[in-house]
Amino acid sequence: MTETIVTDVAIVGGGPAGIAAALALRGRGVQRVTILERETDVGGVPRHCGHPPFGLREFGRVLTGPAYAHRLAEAARRAGVEVRTGLSVTALRPGARLDAMCAAGPVEIVAGRVILATGARESSRAARLISGDRPVGVITTGTLQHEVHIEKMLPFRRPVIVGTELVSLSAVATCRKAGIRPVAVIEAADRPTARRPLDLFPRLLGIPMHYRATIAEIRGRGRVEAVAIRLADGSMRELSCDGVLLTGWFTPEAGLVRPSHLALDDGSGGPAIDQFGRCSDPAYFAAGNLLRPIETAGWSYREGARIGAMVADDLAGTLPPCVTTTTIVRGANVKLVVPQRLSASGHTGSLDSLQIRVEAATTGPLVARDGSQVLWRRNGRLLPERRILIPLSALQGPRAAGGTIIIEAAGSGSG
Structure with a gap:
């Protein structure tokens, strides 16, 4: 029933x-x-x-x-x-x-x-398209923390950690508390995702950091035995380990x-x-x-x-009624925008800001424009996975129904 x-x-x-x-x-x-x-x-x-x-x-x-x-x-x-x-x-x-x-x-x-x-x-191993054997010991931070803090188990003792987001530092802290000693931290980009000085945490614990490096293959029978990583110059290096800890994404x-x-x-x-x-x-x-x-x-x-x-x-x-007056559109180098539309307002209790993430590191202007009219602009360095805010008050002038605001970050270089 x-x-x-x-x-x-x-x-x-x-x-x-x-x-x-x-x-x-x-x-x-x-x-x-x-x-x-x-x-x-x-x-x-x-x-x-x-x-x-x-x-x-x-x-x-x-x-x-x-x-x-x-x-x-x-x-x-x-x-x-x-x-x-x-x-x-x-x-x-x-x-x-x-x-x-x-x-x-x-x-x-x-x-x-x-x-x-x-x-x-x-994201799981499958979502990251990591090739190789399918041994035990390839997990995410969430699984690690559940096994350590809830199940009171150690999934491995010498893992390779993939990623340098804020959650990656949480993974390092969990490993340290549990007596797990990571072999290395690898990051595909040429800089850490987490803000400084937080990215120094693994180094302070003596964990080697490899930037512009990716996992090419996981190796092991039954349990993880090693990973092959591809370095910035295209060369390959094998790291002996008993686990792979996938963080972030x-x-x-x-x-x-x-x-x-x-x-x-x-x-x-x-x-x-x-x-x-x-x-x-x-x-x-x-x-x-x-x-x-x-x-x-x-x-x-x-x-x-x-x-x-x-x-x-x-x-x-x-x-106010749920009537869209403005649509927010992602332009060059903008990964996401939240919220994606604006309703007719006069109500003071809405979200304060438009939340932005960029696709790639860049230096230059972040612009919100309505056609050729620039509504908001800020110059500076923009990095992936960093919180970027545009005040909604700058975007909510009188505007005909069906209007569009484009957000773009068309700077240059790698930031």
């Missing part, structure tokens, strides 16, 4: 963004707020990160990931949020209707509004959005939204790393709180 859950707002995903949205809704007086979480506990990715720093802005102190996740869960409980764990949403239907499954059987969720906050995931966890009626943005890989977080079906909103890969837990929390407040406004009838 199908269980039916009736709620004012259903939130799919119990990470920082989802919980913050729930707290904002309850703080605004929304009575029935339900978090739907497929795992056994809420808290999201921080549950698996057994190191600081989390929670300084939210709770006024530096916490480890599990402590931060616990505080989020307790805050939701105290606020009267209904939390359903072990429940997997399987389909998004028009008009805020959801299909789901739990251990007891099928579940139908009937909501006034839905907030999607399913987060992001790291995040993609939004958009498996529910992709087959649904909601519009998917091909730049971000997440749902297309307006400045209020509204999807193409105005009964659906989205927040957190589902919107773009990837931001910190703190950023996702603050974004979730903002989206939750806007959903409360929508339920109260004070949010």
